[in-house]
Amino acid sequence: MMMRALIVDDELLPREELALLLKATGEFVVVGEAEDGVEALAAIRRERPDVVFLDVRMPGVSGFDLLSMIEDEVMPQVVFVTAHDEFAIRAFDEDAVDYLLKPVSPERLARTVERLKQRSAPSGRPPFASAPITRVPCAGKRTIKLVNVTDVEIVKSTISGVYVVSGQGEFGTELTLQVLEERAGLLRCHKQYLVNAAAIDEVSLGDGSNATIRTRSGHTVPISRRHLSRVRELLGF
Numbered sequence: 669m670m671m672r673a674l675i676v677d678d679e680l681l682p683r684e685e686l687a688l689l690l691k692a693t694g695e696f697v698v699v700g701e702a703e704d705g706v707e708a709l710a711a712i713r714r715e716r717p718d719v720v721f722l723d724v725r726m727p728g729v730s731g732f733d734l735l736s737m738i739e740d741e742v743m744p745q746v747v748f749v750t751a752h753d754e755f756a757i758r759a760f761d762e763d764a765v766d767y768l769l770k771p772v773s774p775e776r777l778a779r780t781v782e783r784l785k786q787r788s789a790p791s792g793r794p795p796f797a798s799a800p801i802t803r804v805p806c807a808g809k810r811t812i813k814l815v816n817v818t819d820v821e822i823v824k825s826t827i828s829g830v831y832v833v834s835g836q837g838e839f840g841t842e843l844t845l846q847v848l849e850e851r852a853g854l855l856r857c858h859k860q861y862l863v864n865a866a867a868i869d870e871v872s873l874g875d876g877s878n879a880t881i882r883t884r885s886g887h888t889v890p891i892s893r894r895h896l897s898r899v900r901e902l903l904g905f
Contacts, residue, residue: 705729709842728812806839
C-alpha cells in the first residue's frame with residue numbers, strides 16, 4: 669500500500685521537485701501541498717496523510733511550531749526537508765523519521781523510504797509537539813497574522829470555523845479549541861468558548877447555574893454548568 673504524503677514548503681520549485689521524486693519511487697501518493705503552516709494544518713486535518721515532508725524555515729510558522737499545533741489523533745510521521753543542516757540534531761530529538769537536505773537526491777530519498785517502512789506508525793507524540801503555543805497563526809488575505817496568546821481575550825467555535833478575538837479584532841484560525849486549551853493555557857468555560865483568564869474583567873452569576881464572563885474589551889461569553897466549578901476554582905471565587 670502506498671503512503672499518503674503531504675509536502676509543506678513555502679517555495680514552489682522545491683515542492684514540485686520533491687513531488688516528482690516521491691511519485692518516482694512508486695511508494696507515495698501525494699495528497700496535497702501547502703506553502704505555510706496555516707495551509708498545512710488544514711491539509712493534515714482534511715487529508716490525514718501518513719507522512720508529512722516538512723520544511724523547517726517558513727514565514728510565520730516554522731516546521732517545529734507547526735508540530736505543536738497538530739492534534740494527537742491526526743499526527744503523521746514527519747520527515748524534515750531543509751537547506752539548513754544545523755537543525756538536524758533537533759529534528760531527530762523531535763522524533764522525526766528522517767532529515768533531508770535540499771536538493772534531495774533519489775538515493776537519499778530511498779533511505780527515507782526504508783526508514784518509513786520500518787516505522788509504519790508514529791512512535792508517540794514528538795516531544796516538541798507538546799510545547800506551549802505562544803502565538804496563534806490566523807489566516808488573512810495572502811498573510812498569516814500571529815496573535816500573541818497574551819493578547820487573546822476569547823476563542824469561539826462557530827459553524828463557520830474557530831475565531832480568535834483580541835483587542836485588535838477577530839481572526840480565523842485552523843487551530844482547534846482542544847489544542848488551544850491544552851497548549852495555549854486558555855480556560856474552557858463552554859463547549860464553544862475559551863477565555864484568557866488574564867483578560868477577564870467581570871463574572872456575572874445569575875440564578876442557579878447561569879453565569880457569564882465579560883472581558884476587558886467588553887466581550888461576553890457564557891459559562892456552562894459543566895465548566896462553572898472549574899472556572900470558580902481557577903479564578904478563586
